[in-house]
Amino acid sequence: MDDRELIARVLAGEATAERALYDRHVDRVYRLAYRLAGDPDLAMDFTQDTFIRAFDRLASYRGDAAFSTWLTAVATSVALNGLRKLKRFRERETDLEHGDKVASKRSSEPDLKERLSREIDRLPLGYRTVFVMHDVEGYTHEEIGTALGVETGTSKAQLSRARAKLREALADFAGEWKP
Amino acid sequence: MNDDEWDERLSKAARAYHQPPETPREEIWAGIRARRKRRSVLRPPQVIWWSIGVAALLMIGIGLGRLTVNPQPVNPAPELARAPSRQTAAMAVAAIQHLSRAEALLTGFRAEGKTAGADANFSASARDLLSTTRLLLDSPELTDPQMRGLLEDLELVLVQITQLSAEHGHEEVDLITEGLKQRGLMPRLRSAIPAGSAATSAQGEI
Numbered sequence: 001m002d003d004r005e006l007i008a009r010v011l012a013g014e015a016t017a018e019r020a021l022y023d024r025h026v027d028r029v030y031r032l033a034y035r036l037a038g039d040p041d042l043a044m045d046f047t048q049d050t051f052i053r054a055f056d057r058l059a060s061y062r063g064d065a066a067f068s069t070w071l072t073a074v075a076t077s078v079a080l081n082g083l084r085k086l087k088r089f090r091e092r093e094t095d096l097e098h099g100d101k102v103a104s105k106r107s108s109e110p111d112l113k114e115r116l117s118r119e120i121d122r123l124p125l126g127y128r129t130v131f132v133m134h135d136v137e138g139y140t141h142e143e144i145g146t147a148l149g150v151e152t153g154t155s156k157a158q159l160s161r162a163r164a165k166l167r168e169a170l171a172d173f174a175g176e177w178k179p
Numbered sequence: 180m181n182d183d184e185w186d187e188r189l190s191k192a193a194r195a196y197h198q199p200p201e202t203p204r205e206e207i208w209a210g211i212r213a214r215r216k217r218r219s220v221l222r223p224p225q226v227i228w229w230s231i232g233v234a235a236l237l238m239i240g241i242g243l244g245r246l247t248v249n250p251q252p253v254n255p256a257p258e259l260a261r262a263p264s265r266q267t268a269a270m271a272v273a274a275i276q277h278l279s280r281a282e283a284l285l286t287g288f289r290a291e292g293k294t295a296g297a298d299a300n301f302s303a304s305a306r307d308l309l310s311t312t313r314l315l316l317d318s319p320e321l322t323d324p325q326m327r328g329l330l331e332d333l334e335l336v337l338v339q340i341t342q343l344s345a346e347h348g349h350e351e352v353d354l355i356t357e358g359l360k361q362r363g364l365m366p367r368l369r370s371a372i373p374a375g376s377a378a379t380s381a382q383g384e385i
Contacts, residue, residue, distance in 0.1 A: 027202045034199035048210045084342040116192050126350050135190040149358035163186050
């Protein structure tokens with residue numbers, strides 16, 4: 001049974017079809033939510049929000065794009081909105097703590113993967129989203145463009161800027177990365 | 180090492196970034212069911228939604244009345260007289276007035292260009308419009324799929340504007356402007372607003 005048929009059954013009120021549609025797509029949604037959030041609770045919240053919103057608005061899915069693409073657009077919107085809210089909350093908290101612990105020290109971060117992880121976290125959210133979707137999760141620029149509502153050229157440009165920022169931030173590791 | 184080699188290594192190393200565990204399918208599904216059930220219990224009956232809609236309509240009307248100086252007597256829009264029900268007519272009026280405000284905001288936002296991110300007024304106005312957008316989206320009287328699609332796209336853009344940060348404002352403004360273009364939101368908004376400003380003529384009804 002393909003997605004269209006499942007969707008028709010969901011819209012007809014068939015509860016088992018809803019679960020089948022969920023089972024088919026939940027891994028992809030959760031993976032992306034987790035990659036963007038980096039936290040199991042947040043990833044679970046974002047995944048739940050995505051499916052609740054998707055089921056609510058299923059009637060408005062016109063079938064122009066694949067259902068997985070439409071669902072990815074919902075998932076990225078939910079995750080990005082959630083992360084922005086969280087960022088504002090954390091910024092307020094950091095202000096209260098005087099931001100003493102922000103400075104990074106090369107000597108205390110010997111692990112390159114850990115440092116890379118931290119630098120990805122520091123990317124502006126737009127760059128980070130495109131980098132994670134493309135380089136980490138393997139989405140195409142077309143899929144990213146549809147999910148974020150931007151041209152594929154914009155997605156490519158954002159990825160290029162994200163990589164340039166990471167190269168610059170990790171320049172001191174270049175020697176350690178030689179094959 | 181050249182840039183391409185760097186990027187390849189970055190990309191490989193980045194696959195370990197926030198490595199997801201196995202999907203907790205049952206836990207997530209249980210959460211979805213619980214939240215939907217809770218929501219259906221808490222959802223106010225239709226009459227309350229209708230009251231909220233009327234309240235929102237009145238607020239929009241009062242706001243527009245304060246902003247608009249029009250000494251000419253205004254005739255009710257003929258479309259409204261033919262509307263199938265009072266609720267549907269009220270929804271149409273509220274939606275058109277709302278879309279007029281949204282169009283004005285987005286026109287200003289685009290005109291400001293990259294500096295729009297630094298202007299807190301845009302975020303404040305977008306927040307205001309966002310709550311009405313969601314109200315309209317939740318209304319059972321919203322049956323037109325085209326209008327629903329337009330409001331959903333508008334919701335997404337308004338959310339982005341409300342969350343503009345001073346730090347990365349330029350990049351975010353670029354993304355929003357790009358999204359506006361991609362979704363063809365401005366022409367869709369303009370074509371949804373009847374010529375002759377139904378927003379102002381509708382005030383006669385209110």
